[in-house]
Amino acid sequence: MATESRDVTQATETDRELTMSRAMVEAIAWEMRENDEVFYMGEDVAEYGGIFSSTTGLLDEFGPDRIMDVPISETAFLGAAVGAAQAGMRPIAELMFVDFFGVAMDQIYNNMAKNTYMSGGSFSVPMVLTTAVGGTYNDAGQHSQTLYGTFAHLPGMKVVVPSTAYDAKGLMHSAIRDDDPVVYMFHKRLMGLGWMPSPSGPKTPVPEEDYTIPFGEADIKRHGNDVTVVTLGLHVHRALDAASQLEDDGIDAEVIDLRTLVPLDTETILDSVRKTGKLLVVDEDYQSFGVTGEIIARAAEGALDDLSEVKRLAIPDVPIPYARPLENEVNPSTDKIAAAIRELHE
Amino acid sequence: MVSVNELRTMYEQMVTARYYEERLQEEYLVGKQPAFDISAGPIPGELHLAAGHESSGAGVCIHLRDDDTVTAPHRPHHIAIAKGVDLKKMTAEIFGRKTGLSKGKGGHMHLFDPDVNFACSGIIAQGCPPAVGAAMAAKKRHTDSVAVAFLGDGAINQGGFFESLNLASVQNLPVVFVIEDNDWAISMPKHRVTDVTDGSQRADGFTMPGERVDSDDAVAVYEAAGRAIARARDGNGPTLLEVQVHRRMGHFMGDAEAYRPESDISHSKRRDSIERLAEDLRAHGVEDDEIDEIRERAHERVDEAIAWAKEQPEPDPSEAYEDVFTNPPAQATTDGGYSDSGSTSDAAADGGEQ
Ligand SMILES: Cc1ncc(C[n+]2csc(CCOP(=O)(O)OP(=O)(O)O)c2C)c(N)n1
Ligand SMILES: [Mg+2]
Numbered sequence: 001m002a003t004e005s006r007d008v009t010q011a012t013e014t015d016r017e018l019t020m021s022r023a024m025v026e027a028i029a030w031e032m033r034e035n036d037e038v039f040y041m042g043e044d045v046a047e048y049g050g051i052f053s054s055t056t057g058l059l060d061e062f063g064p065d066r067i068m069d070v071p072i073s074e075t076a077f078l079g080a081a082v083g084a085a086q087a088g089m090r091p092i093a094e095l096m097f098v099d100f101f102g103v104a105m106d107q108i109y110n111n112m113a114k115n116t117y118m119s120g121g122s123f124s125v126p127m128v129l130t131t132a133v134g135g136t137y138n139d140a141g142q143h144s145q146t147l148y149g150t151f152a153h154l155p156g157m158k159v160v161v162p163s164t165a166y167d168a169k170g171l172m173h174s175a176i177r178d179d180d181p182v183v184y185m186f187h188k189r190l191m192g193l194g195w196m197p198s199p200s201g202p203k204t205p206v207p208e209e210d211y212t213i214p215f216g217e218a219d220i221k222r223h224g225n226d227v228t229v230v231t232l233g234l235h236v237h238r239a240l241d242a243a244s245q246l247e248d249d250g251i252d253a254e255v256i257d258l259r260t261l262v263p264l265d266t267e268t269i270l271d272s273v274r275k276t277g278k279l280l281v282v283d284e285d286y287q288s289f290g291v292t293g294e295i296i297a298r299a300a301e302g303a304l305d306d307l308s309e310v311k312r313l314a315i316p317d318v319p320i321p322y323a324r325p326l327e328n329e330v331n332p333s334t335d336k337i338a339a340a341i342r343e344l345h346e
Numbered sequence: 347m348v349s350v351n352e353l354r355t356m357y358e359q360m361v362t363a364r365y366y367e368e369r370l371q372e373e374y375l376v377g378k379q380p381a382f383d384i385s386a387g388p389i390p391g392e393l394h395l396a397a398g399h400e401s402s403g404a405g406v407c408i409h410l411r412d413d414d415t416v417t418a419p420h421r422p423h424h425i426a427i428a429k430g431v432d433l434k435k436m437t438a439e440i441f442g443r444k445t446g447l448s449k450g451k452g453g454h455m456h457l458f459d460p461d462v463n464f465a466c467s468g469i470i471a472q473g474c475p476p477a478v479g480a481a482m483a484a485k486k487r488h489t490d491s492v493a494v495a496f497l498g499d500g501a502i503n504q505g506g507f508f509e510s511l512n513l514a515s516v517q518n519l520p521v522v523f524v525i526e527d528n529d530w531a532i533s534m535p536k537h538r539v540t541d542v543t544d545g546s547q548r549a550d551g552f553t554m555p556g557e558r559v560d561s562d563d564a565v566a567v568y569e570a571a572g573r574a575i576a577r578a579r580d581g582n583g584p585t586l587l588e589v590q591v592h593r594r595m596g597h598f599m600g601d602a603e604a605y606r607p608e609s610d611i612s613h614s615k616r617r618d619s620i621e622r623l624a625e626d627l628r629a630h631g632v633e634d635d636e637i638d639e640i641r642e643r644a645h646e647r648v649d650e651a652i653a654w655a656k657e658q659p660e661p662d663p664s665e666a667y668e669d670v671f672t673n674p675p676a677q678a679t680t681d682g683g684y685s686d687s688g689s690t691s692d693a694a695a696d697g698g699e700q
Pocket of ligand 2 (some may be wrong): 498526531
């Protein structure tokens with residue numbers, strides 16, 4: 001069991017490997033072919049194909065009316081996506097970096113997220129907000145955040161964070177078909193960009209046909225009995241690397257990839273914690289008032305008696321610094337994850 | 347009328363800025379070839395170079411004093427140089443060193459120099475509101491200092507820009523907004539995303555003058571900026587200025603510009619504002635020898651700054667926890683958290699306090 005380092009059994013029917021960006025684009029293209037109401041808008045999504053290759057090739061197939069470059073007016077075009085969605089279309093709007101949410105947050109959290117509830121359910125907002133997240137390439141504090149917790153905290157948005165190509169495709173199909181607003185947060189480092197090398201994990205076999213991954217189902221990416229590691233996004237791969245480093249020392253870690261924050265699969269976390277008794281939560285978002293605290297609270301609420309020790313690793317409540325040694329210090333590394341697992345095991 | 351000394355100054359700033367970008371381009375590619383990896387080499391992260399924008403920084407900032415405020419966008423080097431930002435510390439910042447302007451915390455899009463009241467934002471148009479605030483402070487304190495916000499042509503579609511124009515206008519504040527029109531916002535040509543070809547028309551909705559300088563002729567920029575800044579300094583309120591510039595390089599390093607017609611690239615390289623200013627100098631009787639001398643002096647200064655920056659130490663990882671607050675809370679979090687006051691005063695002893 002401990003030697004199975006990647007659980008990709010669902011995708012074993014195919015040997016065709018895709019990068020995460022290709023997998024996302026494949027799902028978007030499939031949905032656009034099936035449904036004329038789906039369109040994509042954002043900055044540099046047409047000719048450029050998305051700064052992080054989120055729309056590569058789509059302009060050629062669907063043309064500029066459905067793959068739309070829009071002005072650097074995030075309030076206007078994210079709000080327009082809300083309006084188009086309320087009118088019954090299925091827009092996908094891209095916020096180039098999640099860090100830019102500040103200029104358009106009202107449309108996101110007061111309109112997109114709340115209109116369903118505040119209309120007593122008479123409106124729905126079936127849109128997808130795609131956005132690039134994460135650091136590790138020294139782009140400093142306005143271009144390196146994940147902000148997972150911010151979006152998950154505010155009620156009314158489903159929040160998706162894929163970590164592999166297989167998951168990225170299935171989650172994108174689900175996101176576009178969902179009748180609620182979905183924030184689809186893709187980590188730049190996982191996209192398979194030529195200019196920002198990915199770790200080996202996110203490139204996986206991906207079936208050619210369409211398939212959905214339901215929201216609220218975490219994926220156990222590595223089964224283990226000693227320590228539960230709960231994480232998401234890039235840090236799934238760092239946690240897997242840490243876990244395989246520890247194998248030789250006889251430490252058997254279980255790595256749970258949340259895949260969606262809203263809804264959150266509490267059961268899978270509790271089942272694992274009941275087995276291991278030890279919980280490490282790893283997150284690339286700020287530590288306080290965020291994802292790590294929430295996961296630990298759910299574990300405490302649901303399995304306090306089984307829990308002997310908890311730990312968390314996250315960005316230690318500082319803006320993401322530019323210089324390499326500084327960013328490396330604050331972004332949880334494979335070594336720090338391995339050390340934390342080891343400490344919990346002792 | 348521009349004086350020959352002012353021509354000399356602008357020329358020196360422009361050749362400094364151009365050579366700076368050329369040298370940074372070389373340094374940036376170290377460790378990133380043959381396979382380009384944005385996080386490798388001595389300068390990691392995004393790098394937006396301003397070759398072709400020089401006349402805007404030089405022609406505007408020549409009218410400014412140290413106590414005047416400038417805010418710059420993600421493409422700030424030429425503006426910083428013209429405003430008199432410390433070139434060595436700025437270069438050290440770009441190399442992510444401890445002695446950089448921000449001790450390695452900001453990087454190239456986020457240059458901050460309180461000595462000359464210079465600040466940046468990497469978020470589009472978000473330097474406009476703080477420039478309005480600097481102008482508000484000047485007005486309240488009855489000084490005659492002014493503020494200038496630089497932004498790109500793509501940024502004039504952003505809400506923060508419109509709101510800033512109105513606030514500046516309704517309060518009659520001493521601020522000038524300078525649009526650097528290079529016809530592109532990354533891969534998006536202006537005509538696709540902006541409803542006017544002349545960005546200074548955005549002033550029409552407010553009670554402020556708008557003026558466009560249709561070329562990157564430094565003297566034309568000098569004259570238009572001179573009028574706008576004098577107007578602000580005299581208490582007559584804001585101006586919106588647009589200046590034509592050219593993007594001689596990709597949007598950022600690593601941008602192959604596949605979206606950009608070859609004719610547009612060659613057009614932007616043909617029109618060289620620096621050459622034109624050299625002709626102006628000659629027309630004013632400045633000898634070629636002196637022009638060469640200015641250029642060599644500028645190159646030397648840049649080479650020195652880069653050499654100095656590369657010798658500077660990297661920040662210690664523990665510095666990541668410092669400077670979150672000016673007055674750090676007494677308690678630290680268990681896993682690092684805020685710095686205590688001890689480390690803050692260490693930083694001050696290193697020269698952080700002026
Ligand atoms: C609010 C916001 N949206 C998007 C971006 C990403 N972005 C950085 S530069 C840029 C293009 C800017 O074009 P322009 O204002 O014309 O300046 P130029 O790069 O041409 O100098 C974009 C879209 C950002 N930094 N902030
Ligand atoms: Mg531009």
